[in-house]
Amino acid sequence: MITFLESVLEDYDGWRKTPEQCIFVLPSKRAGSFLKNLLVQKTEDTSFAPRILSIESFVEEISGLQYASTIRLMFDLYAAYSAEEGFKKDSFYEFSRWGQMLLQDFNEIDRYLVNATEFFDYLGSLQEIRHWTPEGTSTPMIDKQVKFWKSLFPIYTRFRDRLEQEGLGYQGQIYRKATAKVGAYLQKHDSFHYVFAGFNALNKSEEYIIREILNQQKADIFWDADSHYLENPVHDAGYFLRTHFASWDYLKTSAPKGVGSFFNAAKTIQITGLPKNIAQAKYTGALIENLLEKDQDTLDKTALILGDETLLNPILHSLPESLTGVNITMGYPLKDSSLAHLFSVLFQIFGDKGQKGIPTKKILVLFSNPFLQEWFLNLGFVHSAVTGRMVRENKPYLSDKDFEYYGLPMELRRLLSLQPYPDPGTIISRFIALLENLQTLYLSSQDLVSVEFLRHFHLLFNQLSELHQTYPFITDTPSLFMLYEQLLEEDTLDFEGKPLEGLQIMGMLESRCLDFETVILTSVNEGVLPAGKSNNSFIPFEVKREFDLPTYKEKDAVYTYHFYRLLQRAKKIYICYNTEPDVLNGGEPSRFIHQLRNDSVLSESIRNNLAAPESGIAPSASESVQKSPSLLAHLAQKASKGFSPTSLSRYIQDPLEFYRKNVLGIRDTLELEETIAANTFGNVIHETLEILYRPCLGHILKPFHLVQMKKLAIEVLPEAFEKHYLKGSKLRGKNLLALRVMEKYLDLFLELEAERIVSQEVCILGVEKELIRELTDIPGFSGPVNIKGTVDRIETVDGELRIVDYKTGRVDPSNLRIADWGTLSEDPGKSKAFQVLCYAWLLQEHMPIPASEFRAGVFSFKRIGSGFQWFGLKTAHNRQDEMITPEMLNQFQGVLKSLVAELFNPEIPFTPPEKT
Template sequence: MKSFICEVLEKLQNSGNSISEMVFVLPSKRAGAYLLKELSEIVTQPAFAPKVLSIEEFTEEISGLQAIDNTISLFEFYEAYKRITPAEEKEDFETFITWAQSLIHDFNEIDRYLIDYRPFFDYLSGIQDIKHWYLQDEKTELIQRYLKFWKKLPDFYEELRERLLKKGKGYQGLIYRKAAENVTNYLVNNNTAHIFIGFNALNSAEQHIFQQFLEDGQSQVFWDIDRVFYEDLVHSAGMFMRDYFSNWNYYQQKPFQEQANLFSNSKKMEIIGIPKNIGQAKYLGEILQQIPKEELENTAIILGEEELLLPTLNSLPPSITELNITMGYPVKNAPVNALFEALFQLHSQEQSQYYYKDVVSILSHPSMESMLGESAQVFIQKLRKENIVYFGYELIAAHFKDPEHQKVIRAAFQPKKQTVTDFLKDVQQLIFSLKTILKEQEDKLALEFLYHYHTLFNKLSSLNAQYDHIQTVKSLHGFFRELVATENLDFQGRPFQGLQLMGMLESRALDFETVIITGLNEGTLPAGKSDSSFIPYDLKTEYGLPTYREKDAVYTYHFYRILQRAKKVYLLYNTEADGLNSGEKSRFITQLEVEKQPAHDLLQKVISPKVTIKPQELHQVEKTEAMMAKIKSLAVSGFSPSALTTYIRNPLDFYRQYILGVREQDEMEETVAFNTLGTVVHDSLEAFYKPLEGQFLSEEILLGFMGRADAEVARQFANTYSKAPMNRGKNLLIAEVAKRYLHNFLKFELDRVKNGDEIQILQIETNLKTAVAIESLDFPVYIRGKVDRFEAVNGLPLVIDYKTGRVENSKVTVENWEAITTDYDKYSKSFQILTYLSLLALDKDFTFPSEAGIISFKNLKSGLLKFEKKEPGSRKKDSLITTETIQDFQLELKKLIVEICDPEIPFVEKEIKTAYGSF
């Protein structure tokens, strides 16, 4: 295959002119590098290399202006805006940039297309006046200010233009306009032949420049357009060139170059639908395995989305030994970027205290942990243990004692008082501290990323010193994100050897025999409608400004041009509709299908990953000697009702929690968790009732409790949750719920006393432990528990368990004794209170019959929910618990304990029914 650039060079060489004396202008620097490579292969004797420029470099040279980026354009624009805007009308910089970026984009387009800005802006202002018509004779102040803004656009443009020209600088559009104005003088002073290669969509300034060079007679323009697209009058790939050849004066007098006829040649094309973007990357690796090694040199991968770069690199087969990447790795994806984002998040807040999540996200970052060691995690655990949600810098500083650690902590957390200079200085301090650690670790890649951030923050410091627009860290954050989005870490390699990996725009003027294109979905290739502009569509059309139609035509040309000389083409698209732009294959693919050339071998297929269907099985764990030793240890210390009900619910949970000791890590409670609410209520009642053991309740005692209830709840929240006041947000509501629970319960108690019940408090929150005689086990077994409340009501013993959740009466009724140790949902509450009663029943002073029940704070209107036994098939219930009742329960309890302690019975996962089925 002979590339387009090679064809052009051969024509020039055969013309007899010296290539060394020519100036070559190409769409990109990469295309220029390929031109020099091709030239080195066709020259037969030593020669000087010609001058090769990208179009951006060429226009800078003609205009005499230095290009500035979008960030500096914004800063300069704000200076211009302040100079011509009255003080009472000025907006701050943060508000200004919300509309200024779009306006600079429009200025750029107006200049690139050489539009007379005065009538254009008058037209735009008139449109806005018509759009905002109103019935009142007089315009409101808001309307007047709105229309005044549109009328000032030409003043903004002029002031910015003059300000930049005085400094010899310009944004891209201004450089193009100035180059178009200077091209005649440039040609007078420069008689060198200029060769323009591989261009397609030219703006008005470029068209003017090209035509001037053509009419000068020494220069040439080489277009790369296939006859198929040129002769098809509706095909977007040839839209721009058909316009040039019809309207340029030069082509009215001289015939246009002969079009190539390459696209209709024999080609093997595979259109492949693959689920998910990651699927495309994985399958791309399989395609590369099929390509012979000698063909990889002339193979290009074109990624529709830059996010596919890393998955693609990770999917390359071992046969790929040489690879050249032209896209660059986005610096914003570097791990250290998360640290800087977290620092911005922390210091952008205006609160006097820090939110714990902001601090934890910084301290838990690997970069901070490498500088602070274990002390970072120790501090995080302290926050979780003490449940400190909001705190000041002093708390952090007091924890870290090491001088080097203190330096890092000061840089990261010392309040910046919204001072941008302090923030930038401290960030650079962190960068230098981190650099020392990374050098010791010899982490070269991380150091390279860190260097990019060092230069980026240097640029921000320079801008901050030169301009005084950025007043807050929040504003600085916006510019940081804008700058980091444009930074790439360039991959080093041999640019012309091995497999080529690039984006669509990097493929301009280049040719390959095998082409693999990913991301061929609507919204990606082509990009679709995404226009940030103040200029309406109709006005753009009237003045010849590009709309989404022209932008689609640009991508259409690039897509078809890369296919022209290719022999094998793989087109990959995402079949999954899991996003706004996913699932619908690109119109380019549909166009290839509809307009299929006779010589094209078009194969379509959909690829699905191989998924092995593994039957879902319940896990089980065989008991080992070590496990049995742990079980015996638990038996000696005592099985608690919670442990036993955990086994009933799911033996595998019992294994994890009580055998392995794996528990959920305590997390910070931003709002009071439900179990914390229960603890507060329990502890408040214990504080009230514990001193009353042995005494009878009276109205006077309960009224005293009611008067102290609110203060007691506050005290318990301070002990259990946080010492910070519960005076805002959800915590305030939960604190009120706790108070309501306590008041409602005390009213319930008061009603019992008023109704004549003699209530004697016997035990409150008493820890009990007692042996269980099991003949089949050769080691002692105990059960233990903490009974919430044991009292005597009119002489009858009563065990009470508090539940802050909702419990219905059906949950404390037993009909089938065998199910009490197997049906967790139905009988777990009954199992718990009967276990507590069993602990008490072994006391020699305990008498039967007795009662047991639950007080549900969410169902307090139902009163005491007494345990009841019910004969199968009978409606009759009995709440009195006799010796026989306890014996029936203890028989099932012993069976359960024997099962737990049996070395031959494994821990088998129990199928758990959920709202969505079983799992």
């Protein structure tokens, strides 16, 4: 295959005869690297090399100005905006949200040589018309907006003047300046010959410069195009080239160079739909491995083009280990590194003005960052222990005193200190100090990759420090964070390698002028390729049309050309797209895929596939745990201490979960509760009721008791909430609502109690009563087994003994009804009935008063209207017998014995419940 750049060198031999007078101008620097390599291969004798410039460098050279950095442009634009009078100015932070868009519009206006005076006058008049009313009325907001539009021209002029005085400019300004100076430049460089290669869409400035040089017979131009789309008047890939060929005087008399019929050659095109980005990455890795197995040398002529460049990281992790040569042109984005995440968290920590302290959740995220682990180790700081305490004590916000309380090292406390609250300068100095400490540690451990990341961030924060000292606009943390993110967005960590060997991984625009025999394209979806109707501009569509500025239609044509140009010389083409719909990006295959499928020439070469990750039912690994002699011995120790009704109920629901939590003692991972959890909610209610009712033990409830309880509840409930959840923190948000819900629950409960004691005699016999009873004569097990539990409330109502279990969750009457005793140990839905019968059986040996029959039930705070709900046994006549008798307890004791016997049966393993 003869590549486009090779064909340029073959057609133009001036680079051999007078290389020192030859200048190649290409769309990108990347293409220049490949051209330089070709020149080396084709040069037999030692000679001067022709100059190779990208179009941006060439225009910069003509203009005599230098490109200013994006950050510098934003500061100078804000200064020009602030100097304008007549309306209230936004802060620099607010300006930064829209200033980049304004800068982009200035760029477009200048690159397309729009008459700025006419343009801004037209734009201002349009805004006046849009806000005009027959009555002539207006508002301060409308007045401010119209004044802003009217002031754009002075801002634009002042901004350009500030830059030009220092020999700087933004891209559009440099391009406009170059068009004015191209004549003088050509006179000064009269002996040079220019070769323009691989251009397609040109802005007015580029077009003017190239045409001027061509008209003076000082240049050749080579187009990288195919007659397949050039000769089709409606094909977008040839839209710009057809316009050039029809309007340029030079091209009317000279046949276009570089145009061929490459699509007539044999090709294979495989289009594959895959679900989501990770599937595309894995598929691409497998595809490259397959190509590598067939031919080791094929990857030197292969390009992997990322339609969505965020796919780089998963692609890198999916490449086969046997791949030895890879060149990545785009670099690794620093914003995706764990070090970037570290500083993002630190900025968030300082972003809340310190009024409430630092969110504990952010501190826990900070502690887990991998870049800090070496530092913590060096400081002797075991953060896992501190993390456990913070979670257990559940303080949502932390102050400087809390950091001292938890024993954080002084170096870490200095980094996080809020006293006095750090200004941007202090934050930068703290971050630089942290980076220097980390660099020292990672240098000593020879972790050179981490050192390189740290070096980049050190340079970034030094740059931030200079900007902060130079410009007075950075006055708060959000502004500083915005600048940090802008600098970070532009910075990448370059990959090292041989740039012209092995697999080439690049973005679509980097592929300009380059040709490969095998092309792999990812993310060929609408909204990605092409990007779609993105309107990142203040300029309305109709104004762009009026002044001949590009719209999304022209941008779509640009990507259409890049897509087809990439395919025209390739022999094997693999196109991947995401099959899953995306709310933001559409998700359907790109229109480019539909065009290929309907192309009269290419459709015959296409194979369509749908692929998905291999899936299936994995062989079920046995999750059961056999009961070894040592396990049974350990279980016997647990039994002698006592099983609770809750633990036995857990065994009924999930024996394997009982094994993990009650035998091995594995507890759920503690998590910081930003809002109160359900179990903590229940603990607060239980403790409050215990405190309220304990003074009434042994007494018959009277109205004055309830009055006292209501008054006391106002103090007791917040104290219990503080003890179990807040732990010194302020009450706000959802937690405040939770407290109000508890207050309402208690108020309604006490009102029900007040109504009840009017017609019934209620005597409190026990509150949070701890009970224990031995279970004997267990089949197959001779050791002691104790059942223990805490009864929330024991009372008599008109002499009838009752036990009550408080539930803050929902309990339905059906949960407490049984028809068959066997269901208690078989049906997890009867766990509430099982628990209250356990309490009833425990109470049988500890009767506070003689009673042959009594009730046991629950009070559900989520069903307050249902009142007390009692256990009931369905009789033969389908009646509910709510009175618990000794015979019923004997029946339940049999259930308990069978359950515990099963628990100690070595032939029955701990297994998870069957899935239904």
